Amino acid sequence: MSPVLAGLLQLLALIAALALAHLPLGNHLARVYSSGTHRRVERWIYRGVGVDPDAEMRWPAYLRGVLVFSVAGVLFLYLLQRLQGVLPGSLGFASIDPDQAFNTAVSFVTNTNWQSYYGEQAMGHVVQTAGLAVQNFVSAAVGMAVAAALVRGFARSRTGELGNFWADLVRGVVRVLVPLAAVAAVVLVAGGVIQNFSGIHEVGQFVHGHGTGGSQEWNGGAVASQEAVKMLGTNGGGYFNANSAHPFENPTPFTNLFELFLMLLIPFSLPRAFGLMVGSVRQGYAILATMATIWAGFVALMMWTEFTHRGPALEIAGGAMEGKEVRFGIGGSSIFAVSTTLTSTGAVDSFHSSFTGLGGGITMLGMMLGEIAPGGVGSGLYGMLIMAVVAVFIAGLMVGRTPEYLGKKIGGREIKFAACSILITPALVLVLTAAAMALPTPGHSMTNSGAHGFSEVLYAYTSAANNNGSAFAGLDADTQWFNTTLGLAMLLGRFLPMVFVLALAGSLARQIPVPATAGTLRTEKPLFTGLLAGAVLIIAGLTYFPALALGPLAEGLAS
Amino acid sequence: MNISVPHTARLLGAGLRALLVLTLVTGVLYPLLITGLAQGLFPGRANGSKTEANGRVVGSALIGQSYNLPLKEGQQTPEPDLKWFQGRPQNGLGANSVNTQYDLILSGATNRSADNAELVQWVRDAKAAVIRDNSVGGYTVKPSDVPADAVTSSGSGLDPDISPAYADLQVHRIAERNGLPVGHVHHLVDEHTEGRTLGFLGEPRVNVLELNIALERLVTEH
Numbered sequence: 146m147s148p149v150l151a152g153l154l155q156l157l158a159l160i161a162a163l164a165l166a167h168l169p170l171g172n173h174l175a176r177v178y179s180s181g182t183h184r185r186v187e188r189w190i191y192r193g194v195g196v197d198p199d200a201e202m203r204w205p206a207y208l209r210g211v212l213v214f215s216v217a218g219v220l221f222l223y224l225l226q227r228l229q230g231v232l233p234g235s236l237g238f239a240s241i242d243p244d245q246a247f248n249t250a251v252s253f254v255t256n257t258n259w260q261s262y263y264g265e266q267a268m269g270h271v272v273q274t275a276g277l278a279v280q281n282f283v284s285a286a287v288g289m290a291v292a293a294a295l296v297r298g299f300a301r302s303r304t305g306e307l308g309n310f311w312a313d314l315v316r317g318v319v320r321v322l323v324p325l326a327a328v329a330a331v332v333l334v335a336g337g338v339i340q341n342f343s344g345i346h347e348v349g350q351f352v353h354g355h356g357t358g359g360s361q362e363w364n365g366g367a368v369a370s371q372e373a374v375k376m377l378g379t380n381g382g383g384y385f386n387a388n389s390a391h392p393f394e395n396p397t398p399f400t401n402l403f404e405l406f407l408m409l410l411i412p413f414s415l416p417r418a419f420g421l422m423v424g425s426v427r428q429g430y431a432i433l434a435t436m437a438t439i440w441a442g443f444v445a446l447m448m449w450t451e452f453t454h455r456g457p458a459l460e461i462a463g464g465a466m467e468g469k470e471v472r473f474g475i476g477g478s479s480i481f482a483v484s485t486t487l488t489s490t491g492a493v494d495s496f497h498s499s500f501t502g503l504g505g506g507i508t509m510l511g512m513m514l515g516e517i518a519p520g521g522v523g524s525g526l527y528g529m530l531i532m533a534v535v536a537v538f539i540a541g542l543m544v545g546r547t548p549e550y551l552g553k554k555i556g557g558r559e560i561k562f563a564a565c566s567i568l569i570t571p572a573l574v575l576v577l578t579a580a581a582m583a584l585p586t587p588g589h590s591m592t593n594s595g596a597h598g599f600s601e602v603l604y605a606y607t608s609a610a611n612n613n614g615s616a617f618a619g620l621d622a623d624t625q626w627f628n629t630t631l632g633l634a635m636l637l638g639r640f641l642p643m644v645f646v647l648a649l650a651g652s653l654a655r656q657i658p659v660p661a662t663a664g665t666l667r668t669e670k671p672l673f674t675g676l677l678a679g680a681v682l683i684i685a686g687l688t689y690f691p692a693l694a695l696g697p698l699a700e701g702l703a704s
Numbered sequence: 705m706n707i708s709v710p711h712t713a714r715l716l717g718a719g720l721r722a723l724l725v726l727t728l729v730t731g732v733l734y735p736l737l738i739t740g741l742a743q744g745l746f747p748g749r750a751n752g753s754k755t756e757a758n759g760r761v762v763g764s765a766l767i768g769q770s771y772n773l774p775l776k777e778g779q780q781t782p783e784p785d786l787k788w789f790q791g792r793p794q795n796g797l798g799a800n801s802v803n804t805q806y807d808l809i810l811s812g813a814t815n816r817s818a819d820n821a822e823l824v825q826w827v828r829d830a831k832a833a834v835i836r837d838n839s840v841g842g843y844t845v846k847p848s849d850v851p852a853d854a855v856t857s858s859g860s861g862l863d864p865d866i867s868p869a870y871a872d873l874q875v876h877r878i879a880e881r882n883g884l885p886v887g888h889v890h891h892l893v894d895e896h897t898e899g900r901t902l903g904f905l906g907e908p909r910v911n912v913l914e915l916n917i918a919l920e921r922l923v924t925e926h
Contacts, residue, residue, distance in 0.1 A: 151905075151906075190729075218719075279723075282730040311722065315722075330738045334749055334750050351916055363752060390811070391811045393752065401905075456819055457818060463850065467857065468814065472907065499818065
């Protein structure tokens with residue numbers, strides 16, 4: 146069997162698994178965010194926190210919940226890292242420097258999981274397990290909560306109430322993420338992912354004798370438990386520096402496919418839940434079809450460019466295997482690279498910087514679309530719904546009638562919130578990239594020169610502002626400039642869009658639904674899927690084309 | 705919006721309490737439960753899939769290692785010990801590192817782009833070395849025979865595998881250096897070639913550590 150055919154079969158197997166799993170999970174998610182009852186463990190949690198889970202919140206209150214919880218997360222994670230040197234269970238690692246601790250705390254709270262540190266050389270058991278892994282759960286749950294609030298904005302009318310943030314947060318953790326992660330973690334251990342709390346220890350090597358080392362130094366870790374939620378919550382922060390390329394995180398071709406499945410599972414299940422909650426499953430499938438079309442198209446493009454391996458070093462080598470593992474090959478690595486950048490995951494099983502020029506460009510364009518196909522857990526759905534609002538607005542302009550979506554009028558107020566939400570990340574990416582290129586010192590962090598060096602910086606800000614977390618990792622991002630500016634990009638790129646999403650939700654929920662007429666755009670039809678995909682690609686394309694032309698396009702066309 | 709100081713403080717208190725309670729659930733109970741299950745059900749795998757040979761742990765079946773000669777006086781980089789099968793090239797990880805009191809396994813890639821002059825040189829050098837080292841006796845390696853994985857470094861820098869093509873290419877050298885018949889070594893490689901999982905997952909591969917353990921056994925028996 147040729148590697149290309151094997152790659153395509155892996156893709157088909159993945160699609161089949163997701164097609165099967167999204168049905169029960171989509172139904173479950175819709176029930177979780179519509180349920181009026183509380184489980185016993187949830188009641189204990191609400192009592193411990195001291196909140197009333199049944200109090201309905203308007204959008205400002207919901208937003209305050211999101212913000213205070215996230216501020217608490219940043220503070221806690223920052224302190225934990227700053228105190229690492231005196232905490233037990235830290236493997237003798239020192240405390241993290243202030244700028245890096247800020248960057249890492251923000252990174253994990255915003256579901257970005259950008260890492261300017263080497264996991265195996267910096268973070269001990271306590272910070273990994275009780276700090277970083279916790280944010281893997283709760284930042285994903287926050288994303289789902291905001292998505293649920295926006296969906297309620299469409300589903301409800303004549304009220305400003307969007308649900309209760311604390312209930313949405315706790316249910317996302319207790320009813321969705323923890324049970325799925327527990328099963329997934331055990332599957333990963335069965336596949337060879339490690340799960341222990343041993344310290345740094347010597348393990349013998351095959352060749353022994355003077356000067357050959359004779360042993361490797363290993364650190365243990367609760368890797369499987371973190372790996373499961375790292376993928377499931379589209380977080381992507383590796384326990385080790387090599388992330389999902391590390392054999393202890395992703396040992397076999399099966400675990401590779403399983404990790405792909407985990408990262409796409411919730412994002413591809415949420416549209417069904419959305420359809421159920423707004424009372425029309427077909428509306429959900431129109432969104433799902435848009436996501437799936439873009440994703441499959443990107444995978445096909447990536448496989449084509451990686452299998453053709455253009456670029457001097459790859460042509461001499463006879464294949465694009467630099468930065469890729471033998472067990473995954475080019476097929477498995479290509480599917481992973483696309484999926485991780487079209488979701489907000491950012492985990493890597495191969496290193497994007499060594500992909501072909503165009504392949505690197507595809508990973509960047511995936512993030513630049515806003516990570517909505519299928520996008521991060523929660524953030525993908527609300528991002529795509531914002532684009533749907535923009536798409537019906539464009540269609541409304543074409544035919545000259547007030548646009549509406551799901552029975553809600555998209556007036557001046559709504560379109561302003563939607564437009565602000567989608568303008569934030571491009572502004573952050575382009576302004577900060579320009580600043581880094583204009584200043585004298587940030588350029589010293591580049592490993593490669595020319596177009597690829599520019600791509601390293603563009604990739605970094607694209608990844609941070611879109612909360613992805615992957616990197617053209619040649620960039621030495623552990624400098625005060627990058628730790629600080631990337632940290633700010635992550636914060637603003639996560640929470641400013643949420644402000645506008647919740648404001649939009651509040652505005653929609655107050656409306657009285659307008660009845661559908663013969664002139665209403667049928668947003669559950671394939672025509673709308675095409676329109677939406679077109680709007681997504683054109684808006685991102687127009688925004689980023691000049692920047693892409695200077696980086697990956699220049700590199701790809703030169704080879 | 706109510707933004708008075710006591711109100712904000714009360715809210716922040718709720719945020720902190722929520723974080724602490726959820727930390728207890730997801731950062732303490734959950735990892736302990738998974739560790740218990742992992743250690744109970746799959747202790748070998750949960751602890752790194754250690755592999756033994758001659759009653760001694762010789763590494764992990766999952767982690768690649770180097771098969772080098774001892775360092776000579778004044779030598780900076782060791783030379784490969786050509787009587788063993790060699791894995792993929794292990795080029796630099798970059799000089800920056802955060803916390804250096806332990807010399808741990810450091811995983812990572814070169815992150816060099818396809819048009820990077822250094823990478824082009826590394827690939828050229830690696831190709832020349834593969835051809836030189838493996839052209840023995842009457843057997844000559846053609847540049848077009850050298851597979852991509854033999855001249856590029858992996859994503860983790862710890863790739864335990866090589867392609868069957870790269871293993872086959874080393875057979876004549878291994879046979880000569882160890883005084884074994886070529887057919888026996890070929891057979892050994894075939895035995896240790898793992899196909900795609902279920903016929904379509906991943907790529908065919910040979911685990912270098914397991915192959916070398918079997919080779920050592922073959923040498924002692926011979």
